[in-house]
Amino acid sequence: MDDEMDQYSQLSKEFDRVGLTDLFEGISVAGDRFYVVERLFASGKVNQEYRGLLRLLYLGESVAQVNLKPFFELIQLLADAGIVILEDGIVNSTGLVLNRYRGVWIVADAPQSNPKRYFGPDSLGLARRLSPRPGKKGLDLCAGSGIQSLIMAAGGMTVTSVEINAETCATNVLNAKLNGLDGAIQTVQGNLYEKLEPDGKYDYIVANPPLVPIPNGLEYPFVGDGGFDGCRVSNEIVEKLPVYLSDDGTALMVGMMACADNDSLDAVSLVQAIMNSDLSGTMSLLGYDEIYPCSSLVEGVAWSAYLANPTRWTSVDEAIDEIYELYRNDHTVGVYYYVLRLRKNDPLDQGLKIIDNSNKKPCSEAWLI
Numbered sequence: 619m620d621d622e623m624d625q626y627s628q629l630s631k632e633f634d635r636v637g638l639t640d641l642f643e644g645i646s647v648a649g650d651r652f653y654v655v656e657r658l659f660a661s662g663k664v665n666q667e668y669r670g671l672l673r674l675l676y677l678g679e680s681v682a683q684v685n686l687k688p689f690f691e692l693i694q695l696l697a698d699a700g701i702v703i704l705e706d707g708i709v710n711s712t713g714l715v716l717n718r719y720r721g722v723w724i725v726a727d728a729p730q731s732n733p734k735r736y737f738g739p740d741s742l743g744l745a746r747r748l749s750p751r752p753g754k755k756g757l758d759l760c761a762g763s764g765i766q767s768l769i770m771a772a773g774g775m776t777v778t779s780v781e782i783n784a785e786t787c788a789t790n791v792l793n794a795k796l797n798g799l800d801g802a803i804q805t806v807q808g809n810l811y812e813k814l815e816p817d818g819k820y821d822y823i824v825a826n827p828p829l830v831p832i833p834n835g836l837e838y839p840f841v842g843d844g845g846f847d848g849c850r851v852s853n854e855i856v857e858k859l860p861v862y863l864s865d866d867g868t869a870l871m872v873g874m875m876a877c878a879d880n881d882s883l884d885a886v887s888l889v890q891a892i893m894n895s896d897l898s899g900t901m902s903l904l905g906y907d908e909i910y911p912c913s914s915l916v917e918g919v920a921w922s923a924y925l926a927n928p929t930r931w932t933s934v935d936e937a938i939d940e941i942y943e944l945y946r947n948d949h950t951v952g953v954y955y956y957v958l959r960l961r962k963n964d965p966l967d968q969g970l971k972i973i974d975n976s977n978k979k980p981c982s983e984a985w986l987i
């Protein structure tokens with residue numbers, strides 16, 4: 619156990635020693651990584667020997683060992699931790715990349731069509747809004763690689779990090795160790811609240827659940843599939859929030875919700891679930907995507923569905939046409955991007971206040987006005 623702890627603390631010290639921490643602190647984790655790197659290299663920034671390191675650890679590409687000579691110790695430690703594989707003079711990526719955000723390291727899948735160790739724009743949409751409360755208890759539902767758990771624990775909280783997928787849980791544990799936060803984070807493999815103590819109470823419950831509205835009849839990667847209106851998992855989370863939230867606790871979630879022709883937002887299942895609960899708070903709408911054949915949402919969903927299941931359509935255009943029709947069959951005309959803050963019923967501030975600052979315009983970046 620001590621040897622293992624040593625291994626991870628050595629790795630994190632080595633990140634500092636070779637300057638990787640400061641390099642990664644300075645690189646965006648949002649947006650197209652290939653574009654970020656291309657722009658960086660074209661600008662003449664980043665020393666030659668660090669370029670190989672970025673290709674390996676930021677893009678998830680394989681790199682010849684000879685091009686990583688100054689980083690012999692680092693590569694060895696990364697291989698020992700299972701983050702890269704050394705083979706015949708090549709340092710092969712395992713598909714995992716490094717991210718640095720709000721002072722913590724997050725190992726997660728490189729962008730791909732069907733990620734299990736997810737890290738994406740919605741991860742940041744929630745992570746950027748977290749306000750850790752030292753000494754308090756946090757619960758991270760649908761924790762994935764653990765970005766939100768890590769930020770809460772680094773801020774002095776003790777955290778229960780719940781994730782359903784075993785492989786993802788292993789990366790969640792690795793990330794806790796890599797950041798020296800495994801004493802503060804308990805990773806639990808399970809379905810939402812099922813493995814928690816029935817009388818457990820948490821001061822801060824956060825969630826970035828599968829949230830993309832996926833029309834009925836479409837198969838979509840599990841990490842993103844929020845059901846036809848995007849609220850399938852969020853509804854389950856909200857239903858039991860009053861049981862697990864401490865009396866003065868707060869919940870913070872991000873999500874997307876589909877709306878139908880002519881219906882007011884009160885008809886959305888998540889809004890109804892909150893209205894019918896003992897919870898109150900705000901739902902801020904920050905962006906909106908209209909559903910039409912080439913809208914960014916339909917195109918994005920079509921690309922992900924196509925790459926995850928390439929034999930179903932002969933081209934992405936065919937996927938776009940079918941998926942647009944499927945949305946229309948569900949009467950979905952648009953999708954909102956929201957941030958939800960909930961408390962247990964406060965006699966002075968009852969119900970759900972919906973604050974629409976989207977004016978039905980897209981987000982500038984995910985969950986950014």
Ligand SMILES: C[S@@+](CC[C@H](N)C(=O)[O-])C[C@H]1O[C@@H](n2cnc3c(N)ncnc32)[C@H](O)[C@@H]1O
Binds near residue numbers: 741764766786808829
């Ligand atoms: C959109 S990802 C978010 C991961 C992480 N919180 C982040 O922001 O990067 C959703 C995660 O929820 C997990 N998940 C889906 N359904 C779940 C459930 N019922 N209980 C626990 N985890 C679940 C998925 O495996 C996936 O890792």
